Amino acid sequence: xxxxxxxxxxxxxxxxxxxxxxxxxxxxxxxxxxxxxxxxxxxxxxxxxxxxxxxxxxxxxxxxxxxxxxxxxxxxxxxxxxxxxxxxxxxxxxxxxxxxxxxxxxxxxxxxxxxxxxxxxxxxxxxxxxxxxxxxxxxxxxxxxxxxxxxxxxxxxxxxxxxxxxxxxxxxxxxxxxxxxxxxxxxxxxxxxxxxxxxxxxxxxxxxxxxxxxxxxxxxxxxxxxxxxxxxxxxxxxxxxxxxxxxxxxxxxxxxxxxxxxxxxxxxxxxxxxxxxxxxxxxxxxxxxxxxxxxxxxxxxxxxxxxxxxxxxxxxxxxxxxxxxxxxxxxxxxxxxxxxxxxxxxxxxxxxxxxxxxxxxxxxxxxxxxxxxxxxxxxxxxxxxxxxxxxxxxxxxxxxxxxxxxxx
Numbered sequence: 001x002x003x004x005x006x007x008x009x010x011x012x013x014x015x016x017x018x019x020x021x022x023x024x025x026x027x028x029x030x031x032x033x034x035x036x037x038x039x040x041x042x043x044x045x046x047x048x049x050x051x052x053x054x055x056x057x058x059x060x061x062x063x064x065x066x067x068x069x070x071x072x073x074x075x076x077x078x079x080x081x082x083x084x085x086x087x088x089x090x091x092x093x094x095x096x097x098x099x100x101x102x103x104x105x106x107x108x109x110x111x112x113x114x115x116x117x118x119x120x121x122x123x124x125x126x127x128x129x130x131x132x133x134x135x136x137x138x139x140x141x142x143x144x145x146x147x148x149x150x151x152x153x154x155x156x157x158x159x160x161x162x163x164x165x166x167x168x169x170x171x172x173x174x175x176x177x178x179x180x181x182x183x184x185x186x187x188x189x190x191x192x193x194x195x196x197x198x199x200x201x202x203x204x205x206x207x208x209x210x211x212x213x214x215x216x217x218x219x220x221x222x223x224x225x226x227x228x229x230x231x232x233x234x235x236x237x238x239x240x241x242x243x244x245x246x247x248x249x250x251x252x253x254x255x256x257x258x259x260x261x262x263x264x265x266x267x268x269x270x271x272x273x274x275x276x277x278x279x280x281x282x283x284x285x286x287x288x289x290x291x292x293x294x295x296x297x298x299x300x301x302x303x304x305x306x307x308x309x310x311x312x313x314x315x316x317x318x319x320x321x322x323x324x325x326x327x328x329x330x331x332x333x334x335x336x337x338x339x340x341x342x343x344x345x346x347x348x349x350x351x352x353x354x355x356x357x358x359x360x361x362x363x364x365x366x367x368x369x370x371x372x373x374x375x376x377x378x379x380x381x382x383x384x385x386x387x388x389x390x391x392x393x394x395x396x397x398x399x400x401x402x403x404x405x406x407x408x
Contacts (some may be wrong), residue, residue, distance in 0.1 A: 053152050060150065060335075063328035064095055070329040071098045071123045073107050076263070077286035077315050078126040081350040088345055089336060095329050103263050104131030104283060111321075115141055120323040123330035128283050129168050129314040129384055130230030132175040133393060136319060142174045143320040151335040159340075161358045161374070166385035168317045170393055177385045178338060179346070179355040180313035181372035184305040185239055185383075187246075188232045190288040191277040192270050193297045201299070206306045207242060210279060211249045217256040218276035220269050222284070223408075224251070224259075224400035231314040231384065232280035237396035238389045239381065241307045244399065250279060251403035259404065263287065271296045283315055290352060302371065311374070311382040316355050 047055060064070075072086060079101030086097040102110065104127045111122050112135070127136060136142055145167070149155050157163050161180075168175040187207050195218070204210065210219075224233045236242045236250075250257060258275065260266060266284040269275045271291050278284060285300070292298045318337075324330045336342045343357035347366030356368045365373060374380070383389050 050152075056150065060328060060332055061093060064326070064332040065093065067095070067326040067329045069096050069098060069326050070333055071121060071325060072100070072333070073111060073122045073125040073127075074099060074101045075104045075107060075127050075131070075283055075315070076101060077283050077352075080286075080290065081352045081354050082126070082346070084349045084351055085337070085342070085345050088349060089333060089342075093332065093336075095332070104128045105135075105261065107131070108135040111136075112139055112141065115323075120321070120325055122321050123324040123326050124333060125319045125321060127317060127319065128231060129175075129234070129317060130282065132317050132319060133169055134230060134397070137169045137171070137174050141322055143322045143324075144173050145176045145320055146173065148320050148331045148334045149338075150331065151339055153340060154335050154338045159359055159361050161360055166313070166358055166382065168313065168384055168390075170387070170390045172387055172390075175317050175319055176338075177313040177317055177358065178343075179316040179357050180311040180382070180384065181355040181369075182311055182374040182378075182380060183308075183372055184301075185235065185242060185307035185310045185312075185381075186301055186305055187236055187242075187279045188281040188285045189277055189279050190270055190281055190285050190298055190300050192273050192275070193299050194273055195276040201301060202303065204301060204303070204305065207236075207246060208249070210277065211246070211255060213254075215276055216254060219255065220258045220260065220266050220275040220278045221250070221280040222259070222266065222282050223261055224280075224397065224404045230282075230397055230400075232282060233400035234393055234396040235310075235312070235314075235383045236280075237399060238383060238392050239307060239310070247400050247403060251400065251407055253407050259408065267291070271298050273297070286315060286352075293352070309378070309380050311380040311384070313355065313358075313382075313384045 074082060079099070083099060086099055089095070090097045100107070107125070107127065108131050111125065114121055125136065153159060157165065166177040167173060168177045185207060187210065189210055191201065222230070224230060233247060236246050237244065249255065263284045266278050266281060267287045270278050270288055278288070281288065288298050289300060320330060320334060340359060340361055343359045343362045344364050346354050346357060347362065347364055347368050350367065353367040353369055356365070356373050
């Protein structure tokens, strides 16, 4: 990514004035020759667009290296997965990356409290959709994302899915969606394999099967009004094949769902068998997936459900903070992370499988799950980024919140 510097060679033509002395006795003076005017210096060559971009990129790297630091705030899932990517960036550019990790709600509380006290300590924040839309975007602490995009291979929309950049906020300007899984809509459901048999799991053909009376009192979920799984309630509400009916049943007194904003209660509750499954797990779902890699009796459905054709990027969202402590390093990170090299590294060296990048020129899939990769020519509901759905975000959260308040 780092190109050679362009040097400028200025060629200056210098003319020499010749002075001739008059001689002889002729009283008529011989006219002196007119001195040749010195030639103008040739104009400095103008760099073409590609060369200028390379020069600007090199200048950005130097400015970022002078700052020397980059502060990244990761939510729990990106914190586990992207640390190696941050380490690669640090080694490649010689810029120290300071990483903090916490749940979306905890990170938002900390960062907003710091900023209230005049401390601007974070450059870049990664968060799920409910934290980004419910806490950070309304706080006025997020910069317009496009203002940070300078690398041509990042700004070139033809290199992105459906020929555009995707955003997770209704304003389509603050919360950038860099990756998404192509999958069935399963309301982020994970289950305990000791309590849900293989036969029972295989019998799930629709999300409405999760709400069979046999599972009453055996489900845990994030509260709709919290910052953990709100995106799942939104997706259910706007999905053309799910809608209010699903939320009405999930949030009914009869289902006796345990609602909590505590990620640990959800993760441990499912892993230890207190609950048969979680629905609207939010970021807890990726934590449960991590436990499955370690041999815990937990799983996510692998079969297709009737509610398919969905792109979901709820945990793959990044924001640039206003008043960054290291603005050049922040801009360098964003552009490199979203470049072909950065996206490829996200696929190949992340500590855990990441959702596929929304770039279309990346060919190394690395550890991304095959069933989460987009299929050529297939249509998808992009519920987490399509403005047609995002315009209904507040409506969806309000509807789910009202149901919850009535049953809690």
